[in-house]
Amino acid sequence: GQNIDQPTEMTATEGAIVQINCTYQTSGFNGLFWYQQHAGEAPTFLSYNVLDGLEEKGRFSSFLSRSKGYSYLLLKELQMKDSASYLCAVPSMNSGYSTLTFGKGTMLLVSP
Amino acid sequence: SAVISQKPSRDICQRGTSLTIQCQVDSQVTMMFWYRQQPGQSLTLIATANQGSEATYESGFVIDKFPISRPNLTFSTLTVSNMSPEDSSIYLCSASADTQYFGPGTRLTVL
Numbered sequence: 156g157q158n159i160d161q162p163t164e165m166t167a168t169e170g171a172i173v174q175i176n177c178t179y180q181t182s183g184f185n186g187l188f189w190y191q192q193h194a195g196e197a198p199t200f201l202s203y204n205v206l207d208g209l210e211e212k213g214r215f216s217s218f219l220s221r222s223k224g225y226s227y228l229l230l231k232e233l234q235m236k237d238s239a240s241y242l243c244a245v246p247s248m249n250s251g252y253s254t255l256t257f258g259k260g261t262m263l264l265v266s267p
Numbered sequence: 268s269a270v271i272s273q274k275p276s277r278d279i280c281q282r283g284t285s286l287t288i289q290c291q292v293d294s295q296v297t298m299m300f301w302y303r304q305q306p307g308q309s310l311t312l313i314a315t316a317n318q319g320s321e322a323t324y325e326s327g328f329v330i331d332k333f334p335i336s337r338p339n340l341t342f343s344t345l346t347v348s349n350m351s352p353e354d355s356s357i358y359l360c361s362a363s364a365d366t367q368y369f370g371p372g373t374r375l376t377v378l
Contacts (some may be wrong), residue, residue, distance in 0.1 A: 197359060197369040197371045198310070200366050203366060242309060253315065254300060254312050255312070258309060
């Protein structure tokens, strides 16, 4: 089976840095995804990590440690528009890694 | 990339009725999926829509309740049958291209 844990909610102020953690236990592993979902909208792809280490993409970076079953999403220079839910997801081995299992999401609130 | 559209965007339905949601992708994709997102919750996979064969359902979801069609590589439908208030949710279509993309969702309220 698969289990994905992430904090339910976080708060931060504009201009700050925030780190959203995700831990996972899976049968088999084929990478980890991060999605951003604004209220009432579809999830949008942010990052995919399959190898250990940090991948930077503008203000957003994602880190993976396969040995620890751990990932984080790092958001720098926070803006009000970054207020959203951030979803951690892993491909399911049962489907040949074609489907995703999502964590419950972390609601990030950015305040002025 | 893939751009996905869904119809309707929202609906309010009576208990016992059925609603069919349509999903259109702007390019041919091998894999299409249907997810449900209940209020305040994350996404739960309902089924994989297979082109030319029956959909593959996840545990807890059955074909009689959620029949799915996939007539070609760009289109799929999900029907929510014999609805009850517990079916009130957002239903999201998804497709795999270079990564997995999501449609805007259909917000369903069952009275």
